[in-house]
Amino acid sequence: MPSMAAPAYRSLWRDPQHGLVAGVCAGLAERLGVDPLLLRVVFVAATAAGGVGIVAYGILWLLLPAAGDDPAPLRGLRRHAPGSWRTAAGVALLTLSALLVLRQLGLWFSDAIVWPVVLAAAGVALAWRLSGPPADEAIAESGAVDTGVPAATERRRALRGAYRGGFGIALIVGAALLFLYANGLLAGLGDLALTVLVVVAAVGLILAPFWWRLVRRLTAERAARIRSQERTEVSAHLHDSVLQTLALVQRQAGDPRAVSALARRQERELRIWLQDRDAPGADESLAGALSAAAEEVEAVHGVGVDVVTVGDAPLDDPVRALVAAAREALVNAAKFAGDAGPVSLYAEADNERLQVFVRDRGPGFDPDAAPADRRGVRESIIGRMDRHGGRAAIRAAPGRGTEVELTLERPR
């Protein structure tokens, strides 16, 4: 029984479960101990008599709590729910009832204001939510102190609030327009809008050439500034690199190997600067680290290194070990085969493995009869690769140069 659920201090309530509209008649009938049908007939009759029935019903709906724990719509409005759709509808109905009552009492100006005012009231109810403190509302809405509102919920709520607020504003504006229209004021507004539009267009036509010239001048100035900045940058770079190198070349003109090394180094640097300014740095990737190592060996030993890389890989510990071993192999090649032309460095990275080949065209040697110092380097290359789960192979034969092959399998 609904009456059992209603607290004792509530003398009147609605019974939405048994009601036809909002349960007002059902609740009252329960309280008064009469048949709901009787009360419904009374309300319908009162409605026929100048709309009093509807007004009374609306007011009762707003004021009476439903059976159970639902507070009355008006209490809900006062306490925490300004802005919900239901509240807006309620406010609109309340306003309508108030207007009807005023009209009944003879305090009346014009029927034309009814709908605008009702719409505006609903709009205000929606829009004013925006100015309320959202945190309090959230707490009140959930009916409990909820400290851990997730950010997503928060955002969704904010979005919903903005949406409702926008709708409220639209309602108010619509109400204003409707009012103006109903009073025949909109035609004048149209004239005004047209006047403003024409004036703006005329001013725009007058000012357009000036504005255009201004934009053109600003663009030209900016382009000139960028050009001069780039020029400064280029000349600074050329001073630091090319002119510096040319000076060094003149001073070391008697040493062909040094001159060649200087030229190669400068060429590599200039190339990188020209075509590939975002080339991966030495501490970023396999390719970057390998070309840094090659550059270093070129600088220290004066031997050219031709670097070709296919694919790339990020640097981690095994890859760093691979680079270190490759560097060792380059140094080795530069020391023992530096007179036989440039050293080739080829690296290939795919999803399964990384491979590096270092090849020289030196005299080659018999690996079994290798001198002690070469064996030492060999072991540091092979040992290093072994420790990091890779492998190294050295192929050399007298007269055919030496090739070091480094492989690192990459688990997928």
Added chain:
Amino acid sequence: MTAAMPSVVIVDDHDLFRAGVRTELNGRVEVRADAGSVEAAETAILAAEPDVVLLDVHMPGGGGIEVIRRVLARRPAQRFLALSVSDAPEDVIAVIRAGARGYVTKTISGEDLADAVSRVHDGDAVFSPRLAGFVLDAFAGELAPAEVDPELDQLTAREREVLQLIARGYLYKEIALELGIAAKTVEAHVSAVLRKLQLSTRHQLSRWAVERRLVE
């Protein structure tokens, strides 16, 4: 041997460089003419009818690609070897796709250059280690089977091996030794790769070509 010496025309807008190449090739290759602009090159090549044109990639007025385009329209069998300081992939790939049969950088020695010229003259392709690297890069990665023309868009395992060896610094005869095949077979593989490079519509290749066209 003199009778077999291939003839060339050198096209480069740097006088010093043309003179240098002439001196270096002296006795190895017959230099019939040289030219310093696109127009002069067109005239000189059509008049001299060389076996091979040594072609600079970067020149005012459209560059080496423009020379290839104009000459091939009049003399479709003409062979070109590109010679440039640039080794940006878009330059290399664009000139190969325009019709050059090889690409070497200007730092190449006179001996190697003469060798490359006679190889192009014989109808073979000349790949530098760096060009081999670009090609491996461009043909890397899987394609959806539907969009693959296996004749053009994929390298065979053998072609890949050959390119890897070129990238590692091996000469053709060393590759033949390493793979246990005839030197002529190596050359056939490289020519097949050249054909794919020129005709494939793989995204990477056309992207490079497009970039080059935009730069001009």
